[in-house]
Amino acid sequence: MIAMMTFTCASFLAGAAECASAARLPEIPFEKYCLANGLQVILHEDHSTPIVAVNVWYHVGSKNERPGRTGFAHLFEHMMFQGTRHYDKDYFGPLQQAGGQLNGSTNQDRTNYWETVPSNYLELALWMESDRMGFLLPAMTQEKLDNQRDVVRNERRQSYENRPYGLVYEVLLAGLYPPDHPYSWPTIGSMADLAVASREDVADFFRRFYHPANASLCIAGDFDPAKAKRLVEKYFGPIPAGPKVPKVAPAPIRPLTEDIRVNMTDRIGLARLHLVWRSVPLYAPGDAELDVLADILAGGKTSRLYRLLVRDKQIAQDVQASQNSREIDGNFFIVVTARPGQSLAELEAAVLGEVARLQAESPSAEEVGRALARHESSLIQHLESVGGFGGRADQLNLYNVYAGDPGYLEQDFGRYLQVDPAAVQRVARQYLGAKKMVLEVTPGPQTKLAPDPREGAAKTREELAKGYQETPLPAAPPIAEDADRRQLPQGASPPKFELPPIHRRTLSNGMQVLVVENHELPSVSLNVVFPVGTSSDTPGKTGLSDLLAAVWTEGTQTRSSDQVAEALANIGARLSVSSDWDLSGMRLYTLKRTLPQALDVFADVLQNPAFPEEELARQRNIAIGRLMQVRNEPNALASLAVNAKLYGYDHPYGRPMYSTEASLKAIGRDDLEAFYRANVRPDRASLIAVGDVTPDEIVQALEKSLAGWKAAGDVTQPPFPPIPPAASTAVTLVDKPDAAQSVISVCLVGTERKTPDYFALTVMNSIFGGQFSSRLNMNLREDKGYTYGARTAFDWRVHQPGPFTARAAVQTAVTVPALVEFLKEFEGILGARPIGPEELEFNKGYLTRGYPARFETPSDVAGQLETLVGFQLPDDYFNRVIPDITAVTAEDVLRVAKKYLDREHLTVIVVGDRSKIEADLRALPVGKDLQVVQFDDEFHLVPVK
Incomplete structure (x- = not known):
């Protein structure tokens, strides 16, 4: 269980939205012994x-x-x-x-x-x-x-x-x-x-x-x-x-006497600037102040550098700042990605000018207060889970190892409560006033790092160890094996698991509301799901739904973009909008005590977006810059090629998912308005509320805040065109000169999410490549050492079947042997390698015994409910999962594999360096009709001349 600790806010919060409130953090009870x-x-x-x-x-x-x-x-x-x-x-x-x-x-x-x-x-x-x-x-x-x-x-x-x-x-x-x-x-x-x-x-x-x-x-x-x-x-x-x-105690590092300037090139679309100063170790004096400084400089839309570089000057694609504190040293980073064609020198001058302003004049109390509010909110959300990276077990160990006290949370947060504007100005002067390292990364061939003198040379142990003599270890004493380790412990009786009750309500405007109570932490998540996404984009205006999502939060009829951002940042709330193929969502995370203020902004943004012309232009330019980055991301290129080859460019699922420059430039404010009016309606929306709230409480608040939002007119969903018939198995090579690896994708069109074969397909995918111990991963990673990881997955979509894809990034030299293993594993799952009882029970156990963990945190529950409403699954779906997976037989797995995985009609995509792999690919039986292609300016695959 989690109790709550109350902190009195320091004077620096004066002027921030929550100055009168007390910060309340979870207390994690624990016992420590040795x-x-x-x-x-x-x-x-x-x-x-x-x-x-x-x-x-x-x-x-x-x-x-x-x-x-x-x-x-x-x-x-x-x-x-x-x-x-x-x-x-x-x-x-x-x-x-x-x-x-x-x-x-x-x-x-x-x-x-x-x-x-x-x-x-x-x-x-x-x-x-x-x-x-x-x-x-x-x-x-x-x-x-x-x-x-x-x-x-x-x-x-x-x-x-x-x-x-x-x-x-x-x-x-x-x-x-x-x-x-x-x-x-x-x-x-x-x-x-x-x-x-x-x-x-x-x-x-x-x-x-x-x-x-x-x-x-x-x-x-x-x-x-x-x-x-x-x-x-x-x-x-x-x-x-x-x-x-x-204890590791290296000699003190001499201060830099001049800036270190390094230039390198990389296979990138946009130049990037790194400014790095030496700072302080974890928990040292100044560490918390530098964290706050980083937030003020680049912590979201209210930060100084975001407003200066991304919003006002529009010379940066993005900007980040962080205090990277480690056990024996630390560094302060400012990283800026340039807009296309932008000078890094101008970016550097602008960044240093803003730093100088902070050094000359302390930040406002409001700025420091916002940093604390964000820190508190983020800390509470990270404590939702007991396990995994960053969960409570991880956090307790972190404090124990680095601070000597698992209960250091109170003191840790207390450091931030003591930060005031003068302290932030002091660390800005002390650390960012010193010499720094400046690294410029510009587009070009990847810079070869300085060669290691040992590369290719079998140096002896004595040569390598020269000057670094280890103290010889004494002989290790034998371990008294008192415990019986002859066999693995078996699980005791399964614990009782009850799914959290889902409370359904319907607002007077027709919006469906699903509420799940969780009062363990003082936070609330509100997710609104709409049945519209990229597949609904107007032909010729691909990227419309994504651009709508980007501009949606940038101002309402009564609030500017800055006012929306500040209202949320003052209380540590986070609001985001995203769009995928068939669904879009607006998500709010807030602390319970600030729910009324957060809901007021949330409701305003949801109902009254203004889509300002200047914000549309800015977000359009950011999206165009993103296209330049995508061209150098092998996995993104692989996904684009998969969709194009399976569906074709005339199908909504085959269009370039990141849009194109021409399409983005064709989208105007009127297009956003029309798309919003046609698709964002209360009678088509489902709102999911999870956290420290009751159904009656949230419904009453929603009825008040959304009272004026009404649906108008009828909605028509244009019919989807048929999916093109699959061609015979063949290989397409997407040329990526100098690629360090080859990304292999073997794919086909899958099936609908509502298929009665869903649970058998889930078990089949788990066996094939859906988890670490799967056949594909154990073959390519653990047995052959070809890859860092190989997986298979169904990309479930709402309107029509999405792709089933097997993928891995492999060493260039083993591209062909790896592809041969991919095809062998397809043959295996289709019957050449029968599924034994142990393998079947292993995968069913993996899927069913771990199912309760999917409902551990409010975020987990909200995600599960998004699936429920997005695919229009019945309310008893969650109760069916475990018994239906348990009932799957080996015959079921083989049946659905043969039904949905057609070995004769596979689409094979390889993204890699043509000059190193083309000849070997052509020598394969599946490579006799090899197509060598590249992406043109519109992200269409065209033959390489």
């Missing part, structure tokens, strides 16, 4: 949903490495999922079959692993976590190490080399820190270091850092504390403490 081996244990109970989170932080990150031995912490993020002495198989399997979600991450200071499982599987999660803590090395073979090195290389290609601006952070770190500083290399490390690392090198790193005395374990959710303590002692207690981990 085992004899040094393992710190944190327990937090919350019985609202029958799930439990197990979260482990090891106090080791890339800063604990050394030159010549980088990337080890991140490598272990992968190796820890590769099996142990007692379970030498894929780590995901048992936990996914239990219905769990799991993941891990590494940064410069820590590595974390988490599982969120049904509460009757707590013992399994603890068994698995303890087994890899105590018994990983006996199962760590050279083969596994080599395979995961390949996976890491693919991750680097996908996340760094084949992503626009992907190498920027690496360049910044190298410029900001001397080469022997532990923050000078990226977390993923040097591929050369990993290539020459022996198994013993890697094992030595594990012994030094991955043990109880360097770990913090948090259990949060639905569990019995006494039982949890017994299990923790049983499974973790016998593991030896491990060596003392020395």
Whole structure:
């Protein structure tokens, strides 16, 4: 359960909308204790949903490495999922079959692993976590190490080399820190270091850092504390403490005596400017003040740089500012993406001019108050979940590892309450008045980073370790295996799960209202869903619904764009509008105490948009700039090609989803007005309210705020054209010169969401490629090492069937072998590889046992209800999911695979470097009629000449 802490607002809030209110934050009750081996244990109970989170932080990150031995912490993020002495198989399997979600991450200071499982599987999660803590090395073979090195290389290609601006952070770190500083290399490390690392090198790193005395374990959710303590002692207690981990204390960094200026080019559409100053570590004096400064500079539409660069001068596509505080150092970032053709020098001058104004004159109390309101609101929303990245278990561990106190939330928030305008001005002078690093990224061939002297050279361990001698480790004592680890713990009796009741109401204007109460946190989400999206765009004006969504919040008949933004920012509320293929939504998140003010703005924007000409022009230009970025995003290009090949440009689903420059320029204010009047009506809308509110309370408020909004006239939905018949299986190569990877998509038109085969298709997709342990991912990632990840998915759409797509980004050199494996997996799911009982039960367990977690947070519930109303599913749908999936048989899976996956009519799209892969693709049977294409100015596929 969560209690509430009340804080008296500091004087700096004077003038802000909530100056008279007290800030109220969740209090997260916990118990902390230590085992004899040094393992710190944190327990937090919350019985609202029958799930439990197990979260482990090891106090080791890339800063604990050394030159010549980088990337080890991140490598272990992968190796820890590769099996142990007692379970030498894929780590995901048992936990996914239990219905769990799991993941891990590494940064410069820590590595974390988490599982969120049904509460009757707590013992399994603890068994698995303890087994890899105590018994990983006996199962760590050279083969596994080599395979995961390949996976890491693919991750680097996908996340760094084949992503626009992907190498920027690496360049910044190298410029900001001397080469022997532990923050000078990226977390993923040097591929050369990993290539020459022996198994013993890697094992030595594990012994030094991955043990109880360097770990913090948090259990949060639905569990019995006494039982949890017994299990923790049983499974973790016998593991030896491990060596003392020395504190990382590098030599002080000398202040910069002049600006560092670096220019690089990348395969990008828009130039980008990075300004970086050295600042302070996490929780150090000045850290909170710099956070507030970042918010004032670039925290949303009310921020100074947004107004100056994006709105007024219109010389920037976007702008961000952040205080990146880490354990032993920090940096302050300002990042600006230029508008097409815009000079970075002018952007830099404008940014520095605004910084100088803050240094000369302190910000207003209102600006500081808005920053606090946003911080409070965001913090509360992040605490909705017990597990996952950023959930309560993660937050408790964060505070425990970095601040030494899991209950540091109160002190943490208290730091911000003490910030006043003078303090913000002080840090602006002190830190942003110093010399900085300036990095300019402009379009061009990707800059090759300075070559690593070890690349391609098999240096000896002694050469690499020169000057960095490690203290030899004593022999590790044997682990007393008191616990029976011969078999995995089985789940106890399933906990009772009751779906939250859905209260339906109809407003006097015809709007449907669905309310789900959740009083655990003092927040409310309001989502309005309309049955209109990109597929309803006027022919020749693709992008109309997206542009409407962008301009909708930019002013009403009585409020300017600034007034809308300020009214929301003053109370920490967030309002957004989005549009997809067939549905659009307006979403409001607000704290309960500010619901009346937030609802007033929400209702005004919903009913009375003004669509100002100047805002339309500005948003149109931003959309055109976005088109230039899309041309350098391989996955976006793959999606565009899939839609075009499956549906054709005359079909609504085949049009370029990001629009075109000509189409955007053709859209005027009258088009927005007409589209709004025809499609945004109360009798076509469903409003979903979830959170700290009752049905009667919200309905009464809505009747008052929406009293004047009435539907007028009839609505007609133009008929959809038929989907073109599928062609025989063939390959289309979208040429992307110098691409670091090939993005493979194997696709076909799927089926309708309301099909009676939906649940059988859900199980089929899970087996094929719908989750980590699926056939496709285990083949291409874990077995072959071709990719960082491979997945399949149905893109469910409202009016007609959407695509079914299998996709992965693979090494260029293995494009053809990877495609062969894709096609083999299609053959397998169609019967060549029968579905065994264990595989079937594994996937059904994954889908059904984890189902309650989909209703944990108000955001989760709202998302589920959007699906319900968007696809017009019956109210008993949620109650049918578990029994209907449980009833699926292997015969059902094979039947629907054969019915919907036509191996003879697959569309294969490869986005990659033609010069390196065309000949091999043509040599395949499916490649004999290979088409080589590229996108023209209108995002139409045309043959390459």
